[in-house]
Amino acid sequence: REKAVALVKETLLALERAAAAGDPDAPAAIALVQLDGEFIPEDPVKAGPYLVDSVKKGSHLGITTFASKHDRLSAAERLAVEPFLAERGLDPGPVDGVVDDQTRAALDKLDTAGVN
Secondary structure (H helix, E strand, O other): OHHHHHHHHHHHHHHHHHHHOOOOOHHHHHHHHHHHOOOOOOOHHHHHHHHHHHHHOOOHHHHHHHHHHHHHOOHHHHHHHHHHHHHOOOOOOOOOOOOOHHHHHHHHHHHHHOOO
């Protein structure tokens, strides 16, 4: 288990470097590890900004993870994504921090269309 934890921590450092270099999927991968809690303590507070960043970069991994794990994020993170979607004409519904069917449909459209 110690080796696995050390490898996960090394991987997170590599993902941090990839995120800093502009890789749109790296923030989503970091968030997934932080939300998982298997090898490092679960930390939705740290995961949230990474996930929002990856959605805004148009990462498929980020968009699908946000859609499926939104309930683990703060209202602030959910609220950060809705205006982003609305600004792109994707109509997430009311900007209220609630990820409902309309928000998920807007996320699906973003995933299909990409970020513009």
